[in-house]
Amino acid sequence: MPASPTSMQSSNFARRSEPWTHFPSSRTYIKSMSKRNRNILILIGGLALLIVIAAVGGRSHRSSSITVRQVTVRYAAFQTKLPENGVLQRPRVQSIPAQVSGNIGNVFVHPGQVVSVGTLLATIDNPQVTSGAQGAAQAYQAAIAHAHGSEANSSSAIAQAEASLESARARLTQAQQDLANGSQSGLGYGGNTATDQKAQADANLANADTNLREARRIYNADADLLANKAIARDMLDQAKAKLDQAQVAYNQARLARQSLGTQLSRSQSVLQDNMRSAQENYAQAQAALSAARVQAGGGDVAAAYADAAKAQTDYAYAADQAARTEIRAPFSGTILSLAAETQDPLRPLQPGDDIEAGKTLLTMSTNEGFIVRTKVDEQDIINVRIGQRASVTGEDFPGKTLTGHVIMISPVAQKSEDASSTARQIITTVRLDASPPYLRDGMSVDVDVLTTDIPHAIVVANDAVVKDKGKAYVFVVRKGIAHKQPVTLGASNDAKAIVRGGLHPGDVVVNEKNLDLTEGASVTAATPSPSPTAS
Template sequence: MDIQRTDFTKKKRRLRWFVGGAVTLALGVLVFAFAKDPGIPRVERDSLWLGTVERGDLLLEVRGPGLLLPSQARWIAAETTAWVDRILLKPGAPVEADSVILELTNPEVVEAELAAQSALAAAEAELVAQRMALESQRLDQKASLASVEAEYESARLQTEADGELAARGIISKIQYRRSQLMLDQLKVRLDIERQRSVAFAQTITAQLAAQSARVAQLRGTAELRAGQREGLKVRAAIAGVLQQVPVEEGQQVAAGTNLARVAQTDQLMAQLRIPETRMKDVHLGQEVAVDTRNGVVQGHVVRIDPAVQGGTVLVDVGFDGELPSGVRPDLGVDGIIRVEHLADVLQVGRPAYSQPETEAHLFKLEPDSNIARRVPVRLGRASANRVEVRQGLQAGDVVVLSDLSAWANHDRLRIE
């Protein structure tokens, strides 16, 4: 006799209901997922940098890192080939202009100085002897001229007397004529002696000038050799702080080798590295705010390097006030150059990798939605962290400023 099992029928019915519910739920999930448009990438809001478009004044600034450098610094070089004998001062030591930093040695320099001094002394003695000899010759020439002048004067008086006697008939005219001839001869001799005296004076001057020039040349050589010997004691030349001594005791150095660097640490300037793409906005005299990590100091642009190095241009900044305590050369700083003030312009935070005066594509959040749509935006002039908006956005729009190059092939994003 068969017995009908009602519990088994109930279990089968429940199983069908459970399977049907699961299928319905799965279909609902799929419908919901498709309603959410799975083709739109999802990005977490916390990982993005968002900015709101605003209207107002915009201060154009150019930012660049840099270093504090001494306004006056000097490298001290070796004047001759030598060996480092002793290093008297170490980097960091305060120095005066005549402070000896290190001592060099070179016997040839000392020997050259002695030889130059001897040659100078001999030339000076020769100059004195030549001057005395020429002076003696000048006196002889002067005496000869005086003798001829006396003879000429005597002949002139004799000729005048003979002329009076010849007119009275006391002497013959021939004798008077002889007196005149003698006078004429002495006149020629007198003119020659006078010319010779002038020429001899010029000769004396030329000879003494030549010997004096030789003495001056040897004196210059002697002074050079003395300076080279004195240069074996390397002095600071300016008051300041000794920064570097890139040599060691016993080391041989050639002429021109840098031995020490001295800087005036009480007079510092900032040297900023500005991107070459922003240099068209930078000019001399513009105001600069320099962050020394220990305070912000105001200054102005004093020099712009004409060359480009590694995509940047060096800009020197002079300070208008006192620097904070504790600053020193080679300290890293950040500088902000105030370029221009724009009044009442549409602006937004500067998007990643954006350039001024270009067209960019930014993701703008749709109102009352979590969808961001890519839109073309025309950017204008830019500051260090903000940029002018010329077309494509309005005040109040919210845009993504982060780098979204990973979604360059998508026109929409879902911000969650």
């Protein structure tokens, strides 16, 4: 009967156990070997455990690094734009009305036509106005002719009075001269003045006196010589004769001087009478001339000229009304539109149509280029200034951007057109730098006013800025580690902000908001998304 497995194992165990029974030292050896092996195994296991821990730690370290978008700081342009809606307009648009009632005569222009100042645009037929101007012109010419005829009839009386006045003036001038000279023409007193005659008489008397004195001296001297028997008596007689002659001449000169004074006194009275007569004659001539002129001005001549002045006023009014039947361009520009019939808005006025004074006949604008009028909210107007650049876009000209400048800011804030809003708006005008032909008056456009334009600044995205307790900082990346960097901010817009201090060109900053990011965190730069491939 074969042995059972159990018995066989027991037999084998018994055989293996025999050495332990017979050799006690071998068992000790085996125990020491087992202990050494166990220590080796423990050492190996520890090393393996360290390797596993290191591997796990490395994987944990690698998995804790934060992936963020990073950007290198550089100088860039910074702009702030104020977006508004606006309307394209011409700088000057004027409606030209009919100034007299009547019927449309001719229309010489069409919308879009460029005209010069003074160009005849249209005419209005009004026979009553035309005939009135012609009749007023004829009446004015007749009134002028009548006034001139009346003036010619009265001119002869004035001419005679003027001649009489001139004669009286000449007589008065002569009388004044005679009185001043002391002599009168035609009286025989000579041409010398009274002063001249007195001077001559005084000179004659002085000369006679001198001669008399000399003759007396000579006579006295000869008498002494005769007494001394120095001369003959004949010489004394001759000296006596000369003395007598000198006395006679002196007496005559003295009488002549006295007679001249008497004559000049009588002549002065005559000259004064003549002077008074000449003055009266001149006054009468003046009065006669004034009367002639008054008669000429206050009679038919004045009435005729008054009628002519009234006729001229009537003619000027009638001529002005006739001129108003011609509609001319008040300035150089472009015709925008022609008035339409009241009953048919699609049909423009035609020759023969009725039109009333004051009704718009056509509209035109200048060719100075387009402007944009926009309304800026009152809280934004503080950032808008004359001369600022602006860009203009519109759905009516897609893909096109026009440039311009702010040229006017209204001094008045107007109530918003939105009835539910209490805010006020300020009309701001932008002049376009160029006006392409596709622009039309009245187009709606979008306007961006460039309120800030700094071409050279350190700029970061708003998402890169972290604010804490009133202070701002960004995360600067150095060797894969994020560090908080305090910064001083300047102006900002919806996307970016100017950094006035704390950053330098070449610094690498985290360019996004990340709540997990802290000081000293390990960061990895995000891989930029590939650009889409054009189809």
